[in-house]
Amino acid sequence: MRSVRLHDWRHRLREFWTVFSRDRTAVVGLAILLAIVFVAVFADFIAPYNPYERVGRPYERPSWRHLLGTNDIGQDILSELVYGARASLFIGFLAAATATLIGTVVGVVSGYYGGVVDEVLMRLVDIWLSIPSLLFAIFLAAVILRTGRLPMFSALILSIALTSWPPVARLTRAATLSIKERPYIESAVALGASPTRVMFRHILPNIAPIVLVEVVVRTGLAMLTEATLSFLGLGDPTVKSWGIILNFAMVKNAPILGLWWWFLPPGIMIALTVMSVMMVGRGLEVYFNPRLRRY
């Protein structure tokens, strides 16, 4: 039995790769993303210095000793960048996963129950979306920080997650609506399955592909929001993400002083990561939605 499953799994993977690899953009995206994930995982071995230690003179230009120079207190910028990959990806993924979780629960419940529940939840989604999302995230972060109950790190993730779930709710609701009408759902209900069971055992597995694509794409968007919030001073300065590096660079007037090696690389890294995540997301979407395929 087990070997059959394993075979099935391998078979599926091969099928996935056949379709996915046809999209050159998606493959390039996957390669970039894997490289960045590799750097994030093995940061301890890749970074030449400890990014939290002073290892040079302040404001050193790029040299063989410090490939991307040093910042205002003599920390190695390349090392900051390498460790930044870890922080940025981690925060982005965590926020995206939380947002997708909230969005999926709201969407599935709303789509399955319909009626008043649906009406109320979707109205809430509309209202949520009428507040500009970055502004809302700023406000939430400020509110959470003011309570002083959560550390800055959690406040950051929570404020991103709480402002980015509504589009996921809309998407999963629409998917639930179409799946709900299928005969096997009717038979599950007829057999006496509880609504919770129907929603999470019978509907959720069928919308899992959509949810997966959302987590991937949202990770990119969450990284952008994280960078912006950190830049505006709402990040966690003890965890050096790319956004935090940019925040320090801006506070020390790096652009005006012409210290391009300080503010240029983090932005490029963010853009590369976000772009590769988008490319992979699109490739996955094409795989899961055969109608998008071009032969």
Place this chain on the structure above:
Amino acid sequence: MKTFLIRRAYASFITFVAVVTIVFLLARVTGDPLAELENDPRISPATVAALRAAFGLDRPLHEQYFAYMVNLFRGDLGYSLHYKAPVAEVIMQRFPYTLALLIPSITLSNYLAYVVGVELGWRRGSRVDSVFMSVSMFVRSTPYFWLAIIFLYTFSVVLRVTPLFGAVSPGRRFEWSLDWFLDYLWHYALPFTVLTFRGFLAELIYVRNVVVDVLGEDFVMTARAKGLPDRYVKSRYVARNAMIPIVTVLGMRYAFIIDGAIQTETVFSYPGTGRLVYEAIYNRDFWLLQGAVVILTLSVIVVNFVIDMLYAYLDPRVRYR
């Protein structure tokens, strides 16, 4: 049309009340707005208590909510502890600067995106199309504020053709003169370019995809089968039908450009409402931040209402739904 207008106005009003309620709940339930003053040794407990009574913070929550709503509709958004002035006054001083940035920018970027997007959709799959798509994808993956920093560095630091910060030269006061206006335009150029460039690229892809969809419609094939010249099919059949989905997302674009304005104004120290949001964070001026959220969201709701009207005008089917 009239009932449609009334219905939409009512829905907009409800949305506003709901947003304001959410803001109130988040702000009040999570903390004491005067906590910072209480910990400040320079302010006596008696003063804090007097302020508390003046703002009604010693009363139960529902009474506070009621008072908050009444004050809001009277135009009272609270008091900015940093600027030592009513929040509404501080915001209204800055708001014209933001509008002067947003309205021309959103108009120009949408116009350009429409013109270029129709062309790209028409030539889908061509070299021009794929170049525009790739550039747009990369730029949209960059953080907004970083793009602004790159512009600032390139034009103000390396090339030295634009100023480093502000809306006018330091120390200059507003006057009705050409000289003032030219100085303003000189400062205005970069933030405006960043917002327009970014907005253009975001909208461009959308327009292009809408046009590709429209090209697949039966009426396009009919028009072609009739032997109408390409130029005619493009302008009368495709471009016109692509307009409706574009108007639909205008409201979303406006909300998004506010997020852009917060970042752009911050980088260029342009004294608009967006920069005010940053200053409110920096100075821990919570009431000011809250006021900015309320005012900016109100502007989004108003813009959406206007767009709905425009939409109903463009597409009669909407009015009767």
